[in-house]
Amino acid sequence: MRQPQDVGAGREGQRHTSRPYAILGSGQSMAQTPPVVLLQEVHKSFPLDQGRDLQVLDIPQLAVREGSYTVVQGPSGSGKTTLLNLIAGITIPTSGHIWVSGTDMTALSEPQRDRFRAAHIGYIFQTFNLLAPFTAVENVMLAMLFAQAIPKRAQRQRAVALLSRLGLSARLAHRPAQLSRGEQQRVAIARALANDPPVLLADEPCASLDAATAQVVLMALHSLCRESHQTVLIVAHDTAALEGADQVLDIRDINRATGRPDGVDRA
Ligand SMILES: Nc1ncnc2c1ncn2[C@@H]1O[C@H](COP(=O)(O)OP(=O)(O)OP(=O)(O)O)[C@@H](O)[C@H]1O
Numbered sequence: 001m002r003q004p005q006d007v008g009a010g011r012e013g014q015r016h017t018s019r020p021y022a023i024l025g026s027g028q029s030m031a032q033t034p035p036v037v038l039l040q041e042v043h044k045s046f047p048l049d050q051g052r053d054l055q056v057l058d059i060p061q062l063a064v065r066e067g068s069y070t071v072v073q074g075p076s077g078s079g080k081t082t083l084l085n086l087i088a089g090i091t092i093p094t095s096g097h098i099w100v101s102g103t104d105m106t107a108l109s110e111p112q113r114d115r116f117r118a119a120h121i122g123y124i125f126q127t128f129n130l131l132a133p134f135t136a137v138e139n140v141m142l143a144m145l146f147a148q149a150i151p152k153r154a155q156r157q158r159a160v161a162l163l164s165r166l167g168l169s170a171r172l173a174h175r176p177a178q179l180s181r182g183e184q185q186r187v188a189i190a191r192a193l194a195n196d197p198p199v200l201l202a203d204e205p206c207a208s209l210d211a212a213t214a215q216v217v218l219m220a221l222h223s224l225c226r227e228s229h230q231t232v233l234i235v236a237h238d239t240a241a242l243e244g245a246d247q248v249l250d251i252r253d254i255n256r257a258t259g260r261p262d263g264v265d266r267a
Pocket residue numbers: 046047054056074075076077078079080081082083126
C-alpha cells in the first residue's frame with residue numbers, strides 16, 4: 001500500500017506553533033504540553049418553537065493536546081458535528097469559552113473567526129461543502145487563496161499533489177457533481193490539508209470510502225500527527241480509525257446536555 005507520508009507535510013519552518021496558555025504556564029515536558037484545543041463550561045442550545053431551546057452540548061471541560069490524535073465517538077444526534085463546528089468557530093457557544101492555539105474563539109467576530117480558521121484549522125466537513133462551480137483542483141486552491149499561507153505560484157502544484165496522493169489524479173478538472181461521493185470526500189480532505197493546518201478536524205472522513213481508500217486517508221491523518229506534529233480530532237466509528245489513537249472520547253462521557261428541549265424530562 002502507498003505510504004501517504006507527505007500528504008499535508010512540508011513548509012518546514014512555516015508551521016503555526018501554538019502558544020502556551022498563560023493559565024497553564026510554559027516549559028512543560030511533552031507529556032504536559034498545553035492543550036491546543038480547550039473548552040471550558042461550554043453550552044450550546046438551538047432555539048426551537050414556542051421559545052423553547054434544544055440543549056445539545058454542556059461540556060464542563062475538554063482538552064486536546066498538541067500533536068495528539070483524538071477520536072470522538074457517539075450516537076447519531078449526540079452533538080459531534082456541533083462540537084467540531086464550535087471548535088472551528090463556524091458557530092459560537094451559547095455560553096462558555098473555546099481556545100484554539102491560545103486564541104479565545106468566543107472573543108472573535110465572525111470575520112475574525114473565518115480568518116483564524118483559514119490560518120489554523122483544516123476542517124473535513126461531514127457534508128463535504130465543496131463549491132459546485134469549481135473543479136477539484138480549484139476547490140483545493142481556493143482554500144489556499146483565502147488563507148494566503150502558500151505562495152501563489154505553488155498553489156496549483158500543491159493542490160494537484162494532494163489530490164493525486166488521494167488517488168484523484170484523473171479527476172482534477174471534474175466539478176463536484178461529476179464526482180462520486182467518495183471522490184468528493186477525498187477532495188474535501190485535500191482541501192482541509194491544503195494550508196498545512198496545525199489543527200485538523202475531521203467529521204467522519206471515511207464515511208463514503210472503501211476500506212482500502214479509508215486506510216490511505218487514516219494513515220495520512222496519523223502521519224500528520226506523528227511526523228508534522230499536527231493535532232487531529234476525528235469523529236469516526238470504524239475500528240480502523242481507533243488504531244494508535246492517543247485519546248478516544250465518547251461524547252456522552254464529556255457532555256451533560258439532555259439533548260431534549262427545555263422543559264421536557266429525560267425519558
Ligand atoms: N441549527 C440547528 N438547529 C436546531 N437543531 C440543531 C441544529 N444543528 C444541530 N441540531 C440538533 O443538534 C443535535 C446534534 O446534532 P449533530 O449534528 O451535532 O449530531 P451528530 O452527533 O453529529 O450526529 P450524526 O452522527 O448523525 O452526524 C441533533 O439533535 C440536531 O437535530
